[in-house]
Amino acid sequence: MADSIKRLISLWAIHAKLDLLWLIRDTKNCVLNIIADLTSSLSTILGIFLLSQRFDNIGGMSSDHILFMLGYACLVDGIFLMFFMMNNTGFLSRIIGRGQLDHKLIQPNPLWMQLITEGFIPFSGSSMFICGLGITIYSSMRLGLSFSIFQLIILVLSIVCSIIVILSFSCIFSCIAFYAPVAGEEVSTSAYGLFDQLKGFPLGGFTIYLQALFTTVLPIGMAAWYPASLLLGNELKLPNYLMIVVTLSLAIIAITLFKKGLKYYGEKGSIRYSSRGFRN
Amino acid sequence: MQTHIKTIKLSATKSFDGGVLYILGNYFLKLIRLIVYLLIWQTLSQQGVNLGVFTMNELFIYSIVAAAFSEQLNVVTPATTAFWEGSIISRYTRPLPVLLQLSVETIGTWLPKLIAFALPILAFASLKLNLTNFIVNNGAVFALSLLLSVSLGFAIDYAFVSLVIKLKTAHYTAYSIRMALITFMSGAVIPFELMPFNFGRVLEILPFGSLASAPLLILTGNANMPRLILLQLSWNLILWPIAIHLFKSSQERMVSYGG
Numbered sequence: 001m002a003d004s005i006k007r008l009i010s011l012w013a014i015h016a017k018l019d020l021l022w023l024i025r026d027t028k029n030c031v032l033n034i035i036a037d038l039t040s041s042l043s044t045i046l047g048i049f050l051l052s053q054r055f056d057n058i059g060g061m062s063s064d065h066i067l068f069m070l071g072y073a074c075l076v077d078g079i080f081l082m083f084f085m086m087n088n089t090g091f092l093s094r095i096i097g098r099g100q101l102d103h104k105l106i107q108p109n110p111l112w113m114q115l116i117t118e119g120f121i122p123f124s125g126s127s128m129f130i131c132g133l134g135i136t137i138y139s140s141m142r143l144g145l146s147f148s149i150f151q152l153i154i155l156v157l158s159i160v161c162s163i164i165v166i167l168s169f170s171c172i173f174s175c176i177a178f179y180a181p182v183a184g185e186e187v188s189t190s191a192y193g194l195f196d197q198l199k200g201f202p203l204g205g206f207t208i209y210l211q212a213l214f215t216t217v218l219p220i221g222m223a224a225w226y227p228a229s230l231l232l233g234n235e236l237k238l239p240n241y242l243m244i245v246v247t248l249s250l251a252i253i254a255i256t257l258f259k260k261g262l263k264y265y266g267e268k269g270s271i272r273y274s275s276r277g278f279r280n
Numbered sequence: 281m282q283t284h285i286k287t288i289k290l291s292a293t294k295s296f297d298g299g300v301l302y303i304l305g306n307y308f309l310k311l312i313r314l315i316v317y318l319l320i321w322q323t324l325s326q327q328g329v330n331l332g333v334f335t336m337n338e339l340f341i342y343s344i345v346a347a348a349f350s351e352q353l354n355v356v357t358p359a360t361t362a363f364w365e366g367s368i369i370s371r372y373t374r375p376l377p378v379l380l381q382l383s384v385e386t387i388g389t390w391l392p393k394l395i396a397f398a399l400p401i402l403a404f405a406s407l408k409l410n411l412t413n414f415i416v417n418n419g420a421v422f423a424l425s426l427l428l429s430v431s432l433g434f435a436i437d438y439a440f441v442s443l444v445i446k447l448k449t450a451h452y453t454a455y456s457i458r459m460a461l462i463t464f465m466s467g468a469v470i471p472f473e474l475m476p477f478n479f480g481r482v483l484e485i486l487p488f489g490s491l492a493s494a495p496l497l498i499l500t501g502n503a504n505m506p507r508l509i510l511l512q513l514s515w516n517l518i519l520w521p522i523a524i525h526l527f528k529s530s531q532e533r534m535v536s537y538g539g
Contacts, residue, residue: 029450036456043460047469051320053476055329058320176301183301190305194312201316205323218312 007109011117015086019121030124037085038127041077045070045200052202059205064142065232066202071136072231073200073224076162078129082122083163089119090167091192093174096261097185099270143232151231158227161247165222166195168250171258178261181272199223208237219246283376284384291388307397314347314401317469332473337409338500339471344405346468346496348398351390352426353492354462355433357382358389359441364451366536379527383434414499421505425495428512432490435519436462442526448535467493473502487515 023030052058052066061069084090092115095101104114140147147155173191177184198220203211215221215238226243229236296303318340325336334342346353359382362368371378405411415422444454463469465488472480472493483489490512497503 029453032447032450032453036453039460040456043464046464050470050475050479051324054474055324055327057327057329059323180301187301187305190309193309197309197313198316201320205326206319210319214316220316 004113008113008117011109011113012120015117015120016122019086019123019125023123034124034127037081037125038131041074041081041128041196042131044077044197045073048200048202059202060234061202061204061229064139065228065234067135068139068143068145068232069202069224069228070200071132071134071139072159072228074128074132074135076132076159076166076199076223077196078126078132079159080163080166081128082120082125083116084119084167085125086119086121089115090170091174091188092171092258093177093184093186093188096174096265097177097181097272099181099272101262101265102270145232155231158231158243161243162223162227164247164251165219166192168247168254169195169219171254172250175254175257175261178265181270194218195220195223201225204229204234211238215242216246219250222246287381287384288388288391291385292391295389295392303392303396307393310347310350310397311401314343317343332471333502334471334473334500338502340409341405341411341414342471342496342500344401344409344411345499346492348394348402349426349495350468351393352430352433353468353495354459354466355386355430355437356459357386357434357437357441359437360444360451360455363441363444363534363536368534368536379438379524386434414501418499418501418505421509422495422499425498425509425512428509428516429491429495432487432512432516432519435516435523436487436491438523438527439519442523442530445530445534462488462491465489466491467496471496485511487519490515 048058048066049070052061052063056063058066080090088094095104104111107114170188170191174184174188176187201220203214203221203225206214211221215226222243226236226238230240230243321331321336321339321343325331325339331339359368362371362382371381374381402411440454440458444451447454465483465486467480467483467489468491472484472489474480475483484493490508494503494508494512498505498508
């Protein structure tokens with residue numbers, strides 16, 4: 001256990017160094033990339049922000065509540081960007097569908113360790129996290145919220161749960177690529193896109209059935225609305241323990257399907273590359 | 281003409297190269313996003329807020345038509361991808377003008393979505409939201425406005441492509457920024473009327489406002505039609521010569537490699 005943690009930290013350090021080198025050696029492109037990530041991510045929450053400013057209340061959330069929720073959404077997005085955007089670690093169907101899982105299986109680190117560490121970009125990928133932190137602190141001040149240590153721990157755990165939900169949901173769909181590598185290669189992009197584009201929507205005005213749909217089967221509400229509402233102490237139609245149940249359920253389904261797919265991959269391999277090195 | 285039809289066919293079938301799942305995944309995503317937006321409009325309407333010039337039905341029509349014609353209201357030609365992939369070179373070996381080829385290819389890429397996504401949701405809107413009434417009342421002017429919007433979209437895309445050529449290897453970065461900005465500045469997602477701080481008034485007169493907001497407002501009957509058509513026509517007349525000049529002057533600096 002101690003060795004694994006030590007190895008994890010040293011691998012994160014290696015990827016952080018690589019990221020810093022990119023920033024130093026290719027500053028123009030790196031800064032452009034940071035601006036692009038920030039613009040794309042902020043554009044996904046801009047619509048709801050503008051609507052909340054115009055109408056002040058959407059589905060039982062005031063404009064300040066919505067700002068807090070959007071800050072939370074940015075934090076989740078920022079951490080996802082920082083840990084899972086590089087090398088497609090958050091988009092497993094690309095790795096599987098392109099036959100690149102082989103590259104990982106021959107390395108002397110366990111697969112899970114590679115997937116957790118290879119996407120780490122703390123310098124070029126931190127813009128959204130910083131932005132989310134700023135929005136969350138600003139909205140908390142406007143709402144007069146003062147977080148105790150316990151509440152801060154709950155906030156961090158909620159963010160971790162939100163990220164596990166997104167990764168698990170993406171992984172479940174990614175497993176299609178084990179069986180249909182060409183058709184399934186980009187399926188995780190669509191799965192992630194669901195959260196990317198819809199995470200900032202306040203679902204409070206929806207019926208309980210729609211809320212249940214959007215927090216379980218299509219769990220976009222778990223990326224921001226549900227946890228932010230709980231943290232703000234808003235009354236919910238859904239049970240308070242739902243986030244833990246959904247996170248655990250999705251994680252278990254994702255791991256089970258991935259292991260099953262990996263077994264199939266071990267038997268059949270990948271047919272994506274021709275003998276001359278081109279991808280089919 | 282036969283050549284262009286052939287190109288359109290090839291381009292339309294090429295959309296399935298990535299597999300049916302990829303296409304369906306995108307349609308599913310668009311559909312869910314549309315449904316969530318419709319539910320947001322419904323929530324706002326039930327709260328009794330002032331929706332400006334819109335009724336809830338008109339907002340539904342606005343969002344559904346915006347989703348159905350999203351590719352026509354924000355034209356993206358394969359040019360940026362062609363630089364990214366290095367495939368732009370093959371367009372220079374064919375006996376047709378490059379911009380014409382890119383335009384015809386773009387029209388081809390629209391077909392699958394128009395058939396598999398736009399038609400069903402427009403049929404739904406006709407059955408449930410009386411879209412046919414809106415078409416009968418404003419359809420002709422809407423068609424003209426949509427045509428001007430598509431033409432303007434091509435001009436903006438080619439001007440953008442010229443900028444991409446200058447940025448050399450940062451194609452995808454520039455593309456991401458462009459898509460993020462235009463989606464909002466065109467009024468395709470949030471109608472200008474519903475934006476706070478009078479943002480909409482400013483965005484309406486910019487060229488991006490002529491891309492999506494103008495035809496959608498015309499269809500829902502909430503526009504000063506002659507003013508918007510004139511504005512669209514003016515932006516076309518201003519931006520097309522600029523786009524052609526920029527593209528011609530940028531071609532010599534084109535750098536591309538496979539990605």
